[in-house]
């Protein structure tokens with residue numbers, strides 16, 4: 001029995017266009033969901049994982065599979081439907097799962113043979129068994145997995161050529177920020193995989209550099225932190241010789257022992273969601289956690305960096321409190337905090353989030369020709385109606401923010417300080433130039449995005465975009 005597991009591309013996502021910038025190789029990450037599914041698949045199945053982000057294959061030239069499984073974030077849904085249609089025309093049953101299938105079940109059901117909602121662990125072998133007997137159900141509800149029964153992902157299956165491997169050690173988040181799908185999808189309970197399972201799986205990752213995909217590797221409570229310390233001790237003791245990056249909340253900075261252990265275990269950088277430079281913004285997004293204890297963000301960032309770890313900061317533009325000038329303001333604040341990289345995204349109502357419910361009820365979802373418009377739900381296009389910013393206006397803010405932070409002088413200053421403080425100067429250099437390179441690609445995408453709406457850009461914006469050429 002032959003099984004294809006497919007990760008569809010989104011041709012609009014600049015970060016996955018490997019050929020447009022060689023720096024992008026460092027931003028194409030392995031589709032861990034499919035590696036996990038492969039780990040759940042009984043041995044009688046011959047599995048091929050297809051990651052279209054490395055280039056879509058010539059499907060007609062490939063051997064006919066018996067079943068196709070497709071994963072998709074919302075932004076990949078359109079391409080997922082194209083791939084599904086191709087295989088269904090051949091009479092091959094197509095099963096789709098993942099976050100979009102879970103949040104938009106009815107839409108997906110119209111386009112595939114079977115939909116799996118939730119985390120696949122409890123149900124996937126049954127789905128394959130049903131497929132083998134030609135009695136696939138239209139819908140399977142998998143719910144949440146028992147975290148200590150998650151088998152290791154198949155790290156041996158994907159082509160080489162990725163800069164980073166991927167692994168997951170926890171699922172779920174109690175914080176339920178308004179814009180984020182994680183609490184709705186993985187639940188509010190922070191579930192931790194047994195440390196021995198994680199260490200064993202880490203050993204099977206082929207790449208030297210690894211992305212730990214957890215939404216918050218260290219959690220929020222003292223018992224979470226204690227577990228994170230145990231995990232780091234175990235990783236250090238296993239002497240894996242891997243360098244890894246992860247996502248964490250800002251409380252990562254509050255515990256010197258935690259920082260020292262993380263660095264010793266191979267952590268070289270953390271991605272932290274600062275989200276808004278203003279306390280009212282954090283309240284608006286429900287990210288009150290960032291407000292606790294009258295936090296000094298600059299000091300927190302410095303504490304992490306002193307352990308030779310990079311800090312990438314993420315902010316969102318387009319909040320109800322954001323007014324013209326917010327782009328420059330974010331760049332300034334990111335500089336003040338001293339982050340090594342800045343990642344700014346448009347506030348985007350993703351299906352299943354609190355923000356989606358709110359914006360939909362207020363009639364503020366501007367790009368709503370679904371499913372076609374899902375391709376814009378990459379957080380790199382403004383898809384909503386923003387309170388104080390027009391569409392052109394918010395694009396301008398984004399460009400000015402990135403041009404400001406990623407000016408050549410800014411990059412040289414940051415990389416110089418990374419070099420001086422022995423904090424991964426090479427990764428910092430690659431990261432900074434990768435973002436700078438993407439700005440040019442993004443500008444071209446904005447022009448197409450607005451033209452396509454029958455909205456040629458204003459002269460000012462057109463001029464700004466041209467400056468990026």
Ligand code: B12
Nearest residue numbers: 031032033069070071073074075097098116119120181378
């Ligand atoms: C790693 C990651 C990335 C990596 C992607 C790596 C990759 N190719 O998979 C990178 C950094 C590239 C990335 C990019 C983006 N991401 Co992202 N990302 C994640 C993150 C943190 C972890 C994903 C992961 O690997 N999880 C571990 C695996 C094991 O879990 P899983 O994917 O959910 O798979 C399970 C189930 O979903 C199900 N399942 C999944 N697929 C299938 C298929 C079948 C057939 C079946 C039966 C079951 C099934 O079973 C799996 C095992 O339980 C999630 C948050 C999260 N907790 O999921 C956000 C998340 C998926 N990302 C999100 C977003 C918005 C994006 C971006 C659009 C924007 C951005 N800039 O971040 C881009 C889009 C990229 C694109 N191609 O269009 C949102 C998606 C929401 C949505 N509705 O789509 C999430 C949920 C975060 C959030 N804050 O809401 N992301």
Ligand code: SF4
Nearest residue numbers: 173175176177180215
């Ligand atoms: S943004 Fe981070 S902290 Fe907020 S709900 Fe999502 S995963 Fe949790």
